Amino acid sequence: MxxxxxxxxxxxxxxxxxxxxxxxxxxxxxxxxxxxxxxxxxxxxxxxxxxxxxxxxxxxxxxxxxxxxxxxxxxxxxxxxxxxxxEGKTGNINISCLEGWDMSKYFSYVTQTFNQHFPGISIQISSRGFKGLVDSLEDETSDIIISIADSLSMLKSSKLFKIAEINRILTYSTHHVLALKPNLQINDFREETFYVVSDRKSNFTNNMVIEMCEPFGFVPKVVSVPNIESMMLQVESGLGVAIFDDWHRVKYNPELRFLDTESHHTVSAAWKKENSNPTINLFINEISLIINKNKLL
The missing domain is CATH 1.10.10.10 (Winged helix-like DNA-binding domain superfamily/Winged helix DNA-binding domain)
Incomplete structure (x- = not known):
């Protein structure tokens, strides 16, 4: 037949x-x-x-x-x-970004644009830790992950696209002994404990803090904790300091203070090379456009 x-x-x-x-x-x-x-x-x-x-x-x-x-x-x-x-006019796309980041001003515009021009596309957004992001890409729970570029270095079968550079900020408690000192510099914290998220595979968080402090003439004491929430808890409790960035919700905490580190993170989006989901390029184009547009405002 x-x-x-x-x-x-x-x-x-x-x-x-x-x-x-x-x-x-x-x-x-x-x-x-x-x-x-x-x-x-x-x-x-x-x-x-x-x-x-x-x-x-x-x-x-x-x-x-x-x-x-x-x-x-x-x-x-x-x-x-x-x-x-x-043609990318319908389907599903799952996006995961680094936990703690406030990307509402970007994602709200992207979802609005998709709803207007691609109403047949369903967008799901979640947040995960460094390891969770990589794992979700590997097991295809996420189509796209957005994270600090250095945390994605172990991905061998994925495409990476730089979407932003964001300032790193040293974060400490308002109750810290140095909180009242005028004209604080990074090297004023040379005796402090710097908390980072444990990353056994690439150790990039530990290396990032060491490299950031090197121009200021000291090697920091670095202690690893399980996740970003634990980092915040250590800082809020006055047990030490941590490096966050301008996107992190930690900036909304009135009990914390921040010091510009004069350095930045590169933020990248990653997706598997073999992922044929046509909505990936649509999303990457939109999120890049919105982020760059906000920089100019």
């Missing part, structure tokens, strides 16, 4: 005449007869009763006809939806 046989069968049912069907399809009558006979042979079902040069669908033929009609409509609708997915 093939599509030509099905097309000829449907046309013959609609015309109920071999000659008229052949004329409409611009083929010979024997060509129609041959394909109908082949279809009946393939199905092992008699589709028409032929009497006195007239044809009539058998009950089984009527059932097959209705089936083919439904299949034709389903195929048409499926191709329509498949085209939308291929």
């Amino acid at each position: 093939n599509s030509l046989q099905i097309d000829y069968f449907i046309a013959l049912v609609e015309n109920m005449n071999f000659t008229r069907t052949a004329e409409k399809l611009f083929v010979s009558q024997p060509a129609i007869s041959k394909q109908i006979a082949a279809l009946e042979n393939d199905l092992n079902i008699r589709l028409f009763d032929r009497t006195n040069k007239q044809i009539k669908l058998t009950p089984a033929g009527e059932l097959i006809y209705q089936c083919f009609l439904r299949a034709r409509v389903d195929l048409k609708n499926t191709l329509k939806e498949a085209t939308k997915i291929y």
Whole structure:
């Protein structure tokens, strides 16, 4: 059974005449007869009763006809939806960003744009720690992850796209002994404990703090904690300091103070090379546009 046989069968049912069907399809009558006979042979079902040069669908033929009609409509609708997915007009996209970041001013614009121009695309957004982001990309829970570029260095089969540079800030408690000192400098914190998130694979958080302090003439005491929330807790409790950035919600805490480190993080988006989701490029273009636009405001 093939599509030509099905097309000829449907046309013959609609015309109920071999000659008229052949004329409409611009083929010979024997060509129609041959394909109908082949279809009946393939199905092992008699589709028409032929009497006195007239044809009539058998009950089984009527059932097959209705089936083919439904299949034709389903195929048409499926191709329509498949085209939308291929062109990025419909589908799902899962975005994960670093926990603690306030990206509401960016994501709100992106989701609004998608709702206006790509209403068929469903966006899901979540936040995760450094390890959770990488894991979610590897197990395809996330289509795109957004994080500090150095934390993505271990990704070998992914594409990376730089979307921003954000200032690093040294964060300390308002109750810290240095809080009242005027004209604070980074090297004033040389005796402090610097808390970082544990990262056993690349150790980039530890190295980042050491490299940041090097120009100020000291090697910091670095202690690892399980996650970003634990970093905040240590700082809020006055047990030490930590390096956050301008995107982190920690800046909204009135019990904390901040010092510009004169350095920055590179923020990148990453996605798997083999991920064929067409909405990825749409999202990357939109988020980059919004972030750069906000920089100019």
